[in-house]
Amino acid sequence: MKQKVIVIGGGIIGTSIAYYLSKNEVDVTLFESKDIAAGSSGSCDRAIMIQSKKPGPTLDLALKSAEMYKTLELELEEDLEYRKGGGMILIENEFELEVIQEMVERQNQAGLDVSIISGEDAREKVPLLSKSIIASTWWSEDAEINPMGTAFAFARAAQKRNAKMELNYIVQGFLIENGRVVGVKANNENFYADGVVVCTGVWTKSLLQSINIDVPIVPRKGEILVTERLPKVIDCNILSGSYIASKLQKGNDNPYGIGLAIGQTKSGTLLIGGSREFVGFDSSTNSTVIREIAKRAVQAFPFLKNVNLIRTFSGLRPFTPDNLPILGEIPSVEGLFIAAGHEGDGIALAPITGKLMAEIICGQNTDFDMEPFSIQRFANMKI
Amino acid sequence: MKRKEIPYKDLKSDKVSFIFNDITVTGVRGQPIAVALMSNGIYTIRHCEVTGEPRGIYCGIGHCYECRATVNGIPSKRTCLTLIEEGMIVSSDTDISYGAE
């Protein structure tokens, strides 16, 4: 008989897991309290940007994930708006240059051929960039994707392999017998399965609290500005170096954690982010933050002062204290798995997360050491 | 962006001349661009970015954004709300490079 698994959460992580599980001949039912991509995966940016990731376990996953994205459109037979246009981190002054140079050296040692190019060369790639940019990094492997579209594509591909998508189902708790999970309670009904995966992003903490499992995931808000549709002006991912530098600069206060991130969607709108704020589940947008982001955007791209914003939105990143996602089985409850806490990398890490979790749930060997991602790492932490 | 000679300016009259896509159009002071164009028999203001179809005014009062044009280099101005000025340059193209130093 086929193994039966319940996936909780229809974000990019839950749908990816549902897809890879169904590829492994598992009988999958996904429960989503609202709709596919109704959570963080529908209110985020679109970058698969790896050049700035700290060498270590996440970078290894991210590189593999980026590799998988290259063929995902073919595999899922859908247009995901995938584009490998490269990525840049803009440098505005000597201090930033110094900090970024160190980062680039570190990346080079880790085997990423990120380089630093002059302001002129940067403007050659992105002509409307401000003259005040003195240099920039460049890595041709950075890419982007439509996150909402990708979550839907994963869900549809899973459905084709007979996975069931139960939308508007709120999972209220778990059915546990003799230390083993046997199903979930959703919309006041019981559903049974051999295994359950929790992929509820920022909502994971409260869900697992019901069975006394503590997960240190908290929401970290990000606000994003959307412009009117424009002709193609930006073909790559752009971050500003000032955020990276400001973290190292003492006394540099940036209360909203603003760091510029710009990209252009297929339809032509620019997405201009973003902030990093710990304000609980408040998802309103704030005029001070909006103006500050806009100001920095105009600094980097002066032409933007004449461009209309059509709206702003905010999303919540599932933050963990050590910035690594939590992936694997929950030791205290047999058959219960977790894949959450991807913070600002959930889109980039979605394919590899789905593949690895499917392997773990099916008892197969994985190509990666999963120890750093285990929930056990928080066992001794005071939270 | 192509710049044409600034048209002759007549201070005594209420006539105002401006350039729309390389042709000189004369309207009356106080008229929005779309009105001046229409009274000169010009109905098409831009082309849709996606389909290439011509577009003109729809609502006439600033709600629908169908009448957008680039005015003195600034893109996406609603021509039904923007008053004509002597020597103004109005273009159907979206030229966003203006303002990039």
Next chain:
Amino acid sequence: MDVDVLIVGAGPAGIVSSIELAKRGLKVVVIDEYYKPGGRLLGQLYEDPNLPKENNLWDGKVIASKLTEEAVALGVTILCETTAWKIEEQFIVYITDTTVKEIHTKAIILATGAIEKALPVKGWTKVGAISVGAAQTFTNLHNVKVGSNVVFVGIDPLSISVALEMKHAGINVLGMFLPAPSMLVSEKSNPKITLETLALASNLAPNKLFRIFGKFVKGKISNLVLSMLKFNLIKINGIPIYLRKAVTEINGKRKVESVTIKKLSVKGQINRDQEKTLYVNTVCLSGGLLPLVDSSQLVNCEMVDIPKLGGIVPLHNQFLKTTIDGVYVAGNITGIEGAKVAMAQGKLAALSLLYDLQLVEQDEVIEAFESVEVARIESPLQFYPEIKIGRQIMKDKWEEFQGVRGVVN
């Protein structure tokens, strides 16, 4: 900029409010996104049967400039070409003006008026297909002919009145038709509903032009409507009104060249066999009016959906207070009615606010409330025939809301 009251919208409701407030010494600023004050008054030009015959022209342009002059003389600041993009609590209003970026105010009156509903008939994006509001504005405010041979799609009090205004201006109006039935325009393509709506509007407003319909309205409406629909053609002042024909497509290569017309059954079904082409260069689309409420959502007003008022509107009491302390509404944002009602509501909102500031007596508020009723009766144009029922529903919903709020507090 610091003020006592900020008014969003310089239409008749907003300007009248500003005048009443400034008269009592308050510092008032009015913002409007259009390039001149007046709102939809600016396009209005017709004979008003309620005015004395010798001088019965309702010229909105003139009324708007008189009101504006009065407001400015009283010290009101009017900022045109300015939109509010964010409103924060008690109250900071962020605006798009380049010099004044934010306005700090104690109270807000939202008077943003109405917008037109889109009427997506096939081919409606072609150059030369315009909304009835654009036709009105270009004809009456700008004095520019939008075309030489024109048809109207959508038959309602507003489109009939604009068609008459255009004919006056020397434009050849070839006829008025219903839109082809589709999911989006269902009621608008139903001859029976269209006629009933017109009949009700004419019954309430003793306007010369609607009396033509009114004549038939002595008996029961439904009987009358059925008998009227037997005729294919009615004419008002020489403009043919085809209640049994629909425009199914607007044709033309680069701009409007013709429309395709098909017959409709009484219930609004298309007769596929018969088709006619009418050569025109302009099509005016009339889809009806909707309250423009996004500013009230910016301040988190409680909203309610009351179709008899025109759609979703901010919940408010009879004295035009919303669910947010210090925020009032006036004019078409509360429901679609004519300019006279908007002006009366502008005064009422101002007095209601002044009463809350203890600057006027209750009698004055009551008087202002009653004059809204009078304005309603005297209005030559009625957009939603059951507006009075709509107002009553709003009153009930407000009381219901107060009840709930009372329990919570």
